[in-house]
Amino acid sequence: MADFKGYLVILLLGVISTSLLTGKRCISEGEDGGVIRRMLNDITEVMGTFNLSDHIWFFKNLDVQGVKKRSKEIRARFDSLIEKIIKEHEEVRKEIKKKGEVKDLLDNLLDISENEGTEIKLAGEHIKAFFLLDIMGGATQSPSISTEWALAELINHPNIMKKAVEEIDQVVGKNRLLQEADIPNLPHLQAIVKESLRLHPPGPMIIRQSSVDCTVGGYQIPAKTTIFFNVWSLGRDPNYWESPLEFRPERFDEKQMDVRGQNFQFLPFGSGRRMCPGISLALMVLHVTLGSIIQCFEWKAGWDGNLTSVDMEEGTGITLPRANPLVCIPVARIDPVPLCM
């Protein structure tokens, strides 16, 4: 076994998603990766704030909590960042076109915006909006937060971690990395991902507006009412879940329950026409990332690697992040050399 030690504060998927979106890998805090991560944290925090001005008529034109001011400041930061990324992109695009290299999402959006013949006209502002909320927010924050919670749960439940690692060793072995095609053969890993999404849904609140007057559970709901569905509390409701606060992935072996919005006590990706469109990518990324990091490393909790458990305090924000980042030391458990060849 290669003896490899290092400190790692889990900031996982920012790296992967930034690469998918902009073709760029940002590893260190000093690069755009750190800037993007901080900005996304700010966005989700401000979006998760209950803004009195949105809900109480009297406060409509007052920015009592400073949410509007903060939103404008974040938007200005985002604007300058995305403009920088777009500019960098434009400089290398001609080369990419010549070589016929694989494009990233931003390249495709820029192609569409430059094409006079398209039915839908895409302007710079649309690219920014699409990039900011729909893709950067949805595609980076949720999977990275979910992976962090799942790993924290595994660190706190060594028996479940042991079973997951044994399953991966048996199905994948130690000479290659876990891949997407392995996921159907890893039922315990799948159950871990579901159980973690049940307790820590990165979309804890789903929002809808009623289109017509209706009655639900005896309550009359007028048309155009904003309705909040509390996914977090549904996942912890003792009427539907036995010992709801316990992390017990095997409950999903007993109950064959999927995550695609058909079981209303378990809606990590929402439900209906507005449910998460990134669900397939998200599930693939979650299983492959979590599976690979426990396949390749043993995780020792704390800066000195001497903690037996980690705290599970929730922070603020619309994506339900951890209050404190997960800090642990990865110790390599397989020889990385064959994997790199």
Ligand code: HEM
């Ligand atoms: C762990 C991963 C993820 C979780 C748990 C998650 C969860 C959710 C939830 C709960 C919603 C609201 C659904 C509703 O209102 O019914 C949502 C919306 C959305 N998600 Fe995800 N998501 C994840 C990953 C992704 C990824 C990877 C992408 C993009 C590639 C993505 C793109 C979106 C978009 C664009 C929306 C807005 C859809 C709309 O308003 O019509 N999500 N997601």
